[in-house]
Amino acid sequence: MQLQLLCVGDVVGSPGRRGLQEALPVLTAKHAIDCVIVNAENVTQGAGLAAAGYEKVIQDGAHLITLGDHVYRRRDIIPVLERAENIVRPANLPSAAPGREFAIHETASGRKVAVISLLGRMFMKTNANCPFAAADRVLAALPKDAKIIVVDMHAEATSEKVAMGWHLDGRVSVVFGTHTHIPTADERILPKGTAYITDVGMTGPYDSVLGRNKDRVVGSMISGVPSAFDVAEADIRLCGILATIDADTGRATKIERIRFDATAA
Numbered sequence: 001m002q003l004q005l006l007c008v009g010d011v012v013g014s015p016g017r018r019g020l021q022e023a024l025p026v027l028t029a030k031h032a033i034d035c036v037i038v039n040a041e042n043v044t045q046g047a048g049l050a051a052a053g054y055e056k057v058i059q060d061g062a063h064l065i066t067l068g069d070h071v072y073r074r075r076d077i078i079p080v081l082e083r084a085e086n087i088v089r090p091a092n093l094p095s096a097a098p099g100r101e102f103a104i105h106e107t108a109s110g111r112k113v114a115v116i117s118l119l120g121r122m123f124m125k126t127n128a129n130c131p132f133a134a135a136d137r138v139l140a141a142l143p144k145d146a147k148i149i150v151v152d153m154h155a156e157a158t159s160e161k162v163a164m165g166w167h168l169d170g171r172v173s174v175v176f177g178t179h180t181h182i183p184t185a186d187e188r189i190l191p192k193g194t195a196y197i198t199d200v201g202m203t204g205p206y207d208s209v210l211g212r213n214k215d216r217v218v219g220s221m222i223s224g225v226p227s228a229f230d231v232a233e234a235d236i237r238l239c240g241i242l243a244t245i246d247a248d249t250g251r252a253t254k255i256e257r258i259r260f261d262a263t264a265a
């Protein structure tokens, strides 16, 4: 039996949520998707995920939610992270950090999909532990019947993400990169059966710099004067990957980049 997983890149602000709302019904119908995994670290005004935003992203159709370096930006997400079973914090934060290290979604066909989030350490401001050791530790703790395992590698450096793909090849079904907000064209199935991509790109307004008002960002870069970077609005796209997984072995058989252009406002 084959399962179809949709992994969606960083949803940015309310334009990103609009992209989700328009895209998910269409993509789900077209591809018979069994599980939707959404990186929601930029949902609330572009940085973090508030409790209200969590509820909305679940209503939009996410089965599992990952975050990133903005995990605790909105403090009211902390009780959600402690209570909810469908959202994870990065697994390589300190052990006392609130939130779970893996989450499991049971599909309509009764298959378990586990998700793990990891933070890179290169060029990142967060003080994370070794993501490779954290991945090994969490994989050892997963229930044995969770054969389909998806890892969101949230990192800046392409090298660190590629290295994680190799580290986990044959041990997880998918490693998808997030955080840079720019899609890469290197999707492939690694030799031992892990679907890999360095970054799926963001879901949000592409008439922007990484989702923010382009005039503000460009002006600030030119003048050296800091500015509040508000979320942009136009050219909304959902970016992600669709992975086909053999449900019995957990191995990926196909990975395809997805880009859905939301209708013009």
Ligand SMILES: [Fe+2]
Residues within 6 Å of the ligand: 041, 068, 069, 070, 154, 179
């Ligand atoms: Fe990030």
Ligand SMILES: [Fe+2]
Residues within 6 Å of the ligand: 010, 041, 042, 068, 179, 180, 181
């Ligand atoms: Fe992000």
